[in-house]
Amino acid sequence: MNFLNFLNSKKIRTRLAPSPTGPLHVGTARTALFNYIFARQNNGNFILRIDDTDKERSDKRFEEDILNGLKWLGLEYDKIYRQSEREDIYKNYLKKLLDKKIAFWCYHSKEELAAEKTEQMNKKEAPRHVCNHKNIKSLNHKNKNGIIRLGGSDEKIKFNDLIRGEIEYDASLLGDIAIAKDEKTPLYNFASVIDDEEMKISHVIRGEDHIPNTPKQILIQKALKIQTPFYAHLPLILGPDKSKMSKRHGSISINEYKRMGYLAQALLNFIILLGWNPGNDKEFFEKEEMLELFSLQKIQKGGAVFNIEKLNWFNREYIKKMSMGKLSQHTMEYISSEWKAQINKDKKLWYKILELEKPRLNVLSEIKERVDFFFEKPQLSRSLLIHTFSNTSQHLDKTEKILSSIDRHSFGAENIKKALWDYAEEKGRGNVLWPFRAALTGKAKSPDPFSVAEILGKKETLKRIQHAKEIIT
RNA sequence: GGCCCCAUCGUCUAGUGGUUCAGGACGCAUGGUUCUCAUCCAUGUAACACCGGUUCGAAUCCGGUUGGGGCCGCCA
Numbered sequence: 001m002n003f004l005n006f007l008n009s010k011k012i013r014t015r016l017a018p019s020p021t022g023p024l025h026v027g028t029a030r031t032a033l034f035n036y037i038f039a040r041q042n043n044g045n046f047i048l049r050i051d052d053t054d055k056e057r058s059d060k061r062f063e064e065d066i067l068n069g070l071k072w073l074g075l076e077y078d079k080i081y082r083q084s085e086r087e088d089i090y091k092n093y094l095k096k097l098l099d100k101k102i103a104f105w106c107y108h109s110k111e112e113l114a115a116e117k118t119e120q121m122n123k124k125e126a127p128r129h130v131c132n133h134k135n136i137k138s139l140n141h142k143n144k145n146g147i148i149r150l151g152g153s154d155e156k157i158k159f160n161d162l163i164r165g166e167i168e169y170d171a172s173l174l175g176d177i178a179i180a181k182d183e184k185t186p187l188y189n190f191a192s193v194i195d196d197e198e199m200k201i202s203h204v205i206r207g208e209d210h211i212p213n214t215p216k217q218i219l220i221q222k223a224l225k226i227q228t229p230f231y232a233h234l235p236l237i238l239g240p241d242k243s244k245m246s247k248r249h250g251s252i253s254i255n256e257y258k259r260m261g262y263l264a265q266a267l268l269n270f271i272i273l274l275g276w277n278p279g280n281d282k283e284f285f286e287k288e289e290m291l292e293l294f295s296l297q298k299i300q301k302g303g304a305v306f307n308i309e310k311l312n313w314f315n316r317e318y319i320k321k322m323s324m325g326k327l328s329q330h331t332m333e334y335i336s337s338e339w340k341a342q343i344n345k346d347k348k349l350w351y352k353i354l355e356l357e358k359p360r361l362n363v364l365s366e367i368k369e370r371v372d373f374f375f376e377k378p379q380l381s382r383s384l385l386i387h388t389f390s391n392t393s394q395h396l397d398k399t400e401k402i403l404s405s406i407d408r409h410s411f412g413a414e415n416i417k418k419a420l421w422d423y424a425e426e427k428g429r430g431n432v433l434w435p436f437r438a439a440l441t442g443k444a445k446s447p448d449p450f451s452v453a454e455i456l457g458k459k460e461t462l463k464r465i466q467h468a469k470e471i472i473t
Numbered sequence: 474g475g476c477c478c479c480a481u482c483g484u485c486u487a488g489u490g491g492u493u494c495a496g497g498a499c500g501c502a503u504g505g506u507u508c509u510c511a512u513c514c515a516u517g518u519a520a521c522a523c524c525g526g527u528u529c530g531a532a533u534c535c536g537g538u539u540g541g542g543g544c545c546g547c548c549a
Binding site: 017018019021051052053054056057106110113114117120121122123124125126127128145146147148161164167168169170173174178180181182185187188189191192207208209210211212213215233235236238240242243244270273274275277279280281283300301302303304305306307309310311312313314316320357358359360361387417421424425428429430431432433434435436437438443444445446447448449450 | 474475476477478479480483484485486487488496497498499500507508509510511512513541542543544545546547548549
C-alpha cells in the first residue's frame with residue numbers, strides 16, 4: 001500500500017441514506033447536519049445515498065423534497081447515489097454468497113413466518129426465523145416464491161459505538177436474516193452494507209433506531225469479509241409525549257417549515273442543540289462555528305423532545321439579526337401582488353413597515369396578517385375603539401385637530417408625538433392613544449400610533465380618524 | 474413477550490468525586506421602560522427517579538429497582 005492509498009483509506013466519509021418514502025423530516029435533517037459537519041471538519045466527504053430499493057413505496061417527489069430541503073439548509077453533499085441504479089453491484093455480492101452457500105433460498109410463506117413469530121412470542125422467546133431450507137438443493141427456485149437469507153450464527157456480536165460505547169448482541173437471537181427478495185432486489189441491511197463498503201464510508205452516523213440493525217449488518221460484513229465502519233448512533237428526536245417524533249405529533253417536513261417562514265439558520269441552530277452542546281453556555285452558532293465546535297463526544301445519549309417554543313425563539317432572534325435587505329426580500333414572498341404594487345410606487349414603504357414589525361415576528365409568514373392595515377382600510381368596531389375609556393369621540397376630535405395643525409411635510413413620528421403628548425398626559429395616555437392607534441390599525445395589538453401615522457401619511461391618518469368618529473357616534 | 478438503549482428544572486442542557494443546599498437557555502410569573510402588543514431590562518419559578526454499595530466525601534463510580542424509549546417486516 002503506498003502512502004496515497006493509505007491516506008485515502010483513512011479518509012473520512014459520511015453518508016445520509018434517506019429512503020424517499022416521505023418528505024425530509026427534522027430527524028433526518030439533524031442526522032444530515034451531523035454527518036455533514038463531521039465530514040467537513042475532517043476534510044472528508046459527505047455522500048447522499050437515496051435508499052430506494054423499495055420500488056413500491058419510493059417516490060421521485062419525495063426524493064425531490066429531500067434534495068430541496070437539504071439545499072435550503074445548505075447541507076451540500078459531494079456525491080449522490082441511488083440504490084435503484086446499483087442493482088448489478090448487489091447482484092454480484094449476492095451471487096458470491098449464494099455460490100458459497102452462505103446465503104440460501106427460503107420458501108416459507110409470510111403466513112408461516114407470522115405464525116412462527118406469534119408462537120415464539122407466546123413462548124416468551126426471541127422472535128426469529130431459523131430456516132430449515134438451508135440445505136434444499138432445488139435449483140429451480142424461479143418458479144417458487146422465496147427470499148434469500150443469510151445463514152445465522154451463534155456468536156456474540158460486539159461493536160463500539162462512538163456515542164454509547166460497547167454494545168453487545170447475541171447473534172443467535174437474530175436467526176437467519178433476510179438479505180434480498182431475489183437476486184435483483186436486495187433488502188435494506190444488505191444493500192446498506194455493500195454501499196457503505198463500496199462508497200468507502202468510514203463513519204456511519206445515524207439514528208438510534210438503527211442500533212438493532214447494526215449486528216445484522218456486521219454479520220453480513222463478516223460473511224462478505226469486509227471491514228466494519230465506525231458507528232455512531234444519535235439519540236432520537238422525540239414528540240411531546242416522548243415517543244419517536246412522527247407525523248402523529250404534527251411533525252412536518254423541512255420544506256413545510258420553510259414555507260411557514262422559518263429561517264434555515266434558525267432551524268439548524270435549534271436542531272444542532274437537540275442532543276448536542278458545546279460544553280458551555282453558547283447557544284447561537286453560525287455555520288462556521290458549528291464546524292469549529294462540534295464533536296461527536298459531546299453528543300447526548302438520551303432522546304430530546306422537540307420544543308417548538310424554543311425553535312420560535314431562535315427564529316425570532318435570527319429575524320432580529322437579519323439585514324433589512326434580506327428581510328425585505330424574504331417577506332415579500334408572503335404578500336399579495338396588490339401590496340407589492342403599492343410598494344413599488346414607494347420603495348421605502350416596505351422598509352419602514354418592516355422596521356416596525358421586525359421585533360414582533362415569530363415566523364415570516366405572519367407578516368401578512370400583521371401589516372394589512374398599511375395597505376387596506378382597517379375594519380373598525382365600536383368596542384375596539386372605545387376599549388375601556390369614555391369620551392372617546394372628544395379625544396378623537398382633539399387628536400384630529402392637533403394632527404391637522406402639523407405641516408404635511410413634517411408629519412413624522414417624533415413631531416406627531418410631541419404635538420399630541422401634552423394632551424395625552426392631561427387626559428390619560430391610554431384614553432387618547434388607544435383610540436388613536438385603534439383607528440389607524442383596527443387592531444388590539446400593533447406598533448405605536450405615531451410611527452404608524454407617519455407611514456400612513458397625514459391625509460390617510462386624518463381620514464381614518466374621521467372614519468373612527470363616524471363609527472362611535 | 475424478547476433483545477438493546479437511556480435517565481439533572483415543564484423542555485433543551487452544564488456538571489466527569491470535593492470550589493454546586495446544582496449553573497445557563499426556552500417557557501411561565503412579577504415589576505420597570507412614552508396606550509396595546511412586541512422589543513429591552515430586572516427579579517422570580519422549577520430538577521439530580523428510587524434503593525443499596527464504594528469513598529473521609531457522590532448528581533458524578535458500581536449493582537439493583539422503577540420509569541421511559543427503540544427494534545423485533547419479503548420497510549428503510
